[in-house]
Amino acid sequence: AQTVTQSQPEMSVQEAETVTLSCTYDTSESDYYLFWYKQPPSRQMILVIRQEAYKQQNATENRFSVNFQKAAKSFSLKISDSQLGDAAMYFCAAGGGATNKLIFGTGTLLAVQP
Amino acid sequence: NAGVMQNPRHLVRRRGQEARLRCSPMKGHSHVYWYRQLPEEGLKFMVYLQKENIIDESGMPKERFSAEFPKEGPSILRIQQVVRGDSAAYFCASSPDRGKENEQFFGPGTRLTVL
Secondary structure (H helix, E strand, C coil): CCEEECCCCEEEEECCCCEEECCEEECCCCCEEEEEEEECCCCCCEEEEEEECCCCCCCEECCEEEEEECCCCEEEEEECCCCHHHCEEEEEEEEECCCCCCEECCCEEEEEEC | CCCCEEECCEEEECCCCCEEEEEECCCCEEEEEEEEECCCCCEEEEEEEECCEEEECCCCCCCCEEEECCCCCCEEEEECCCCHHHCEEEEEEEEECCCCCCCCEECCCEEEEEC
16 A cells, blocks of 8 residues: 655745755555646646656756655655746655556645745 | 547536546557545545456445446546535546556546535
């Protein structure tokens, strides 16, 4: 079984500053994947970044990067040079196993202050 | 390549009616997942299907809910005799047959409101 925990219901950041969103997970799978999804007010689920658990190198996508600590089962998202368009709900998710179904955390609502 | 399509985007039903939600996966994708998002909550897995087969329905309520993915046509999530507690956003996601199997592409969702 997999569980995903996001302990920050809301976060706020100033435009152009950096913010880190926390996520911890638990899984019995040996081969699994971790994701961060963004959900703006339109409610569309947008993949921000993905991390294969077997890779030690942290994934990076432009201003978005992760800090993947496998032993601690931690998967935080860092957003650099925050922009107004980054304001959204962010969900951490874990997938893997035979069906690859995704288990989501409860989300962190990020506000970006101009 | 069109993305995952879901229709309708909004659906209003009265208690006791049936709701049918449709999902057309991306071209070349034969894996379909359905998730439900209750108000103020994260997405919860419901069911995983491949063409003509239900692979994992561990997240489906035992009654009133069913899903199918026929050989031809979209995947259908059917909710019979809807109740107010079924009001939620229902998301479909698809993944490719090969390659990055773990990457799921989401549709825009169907928001179901039960009066």
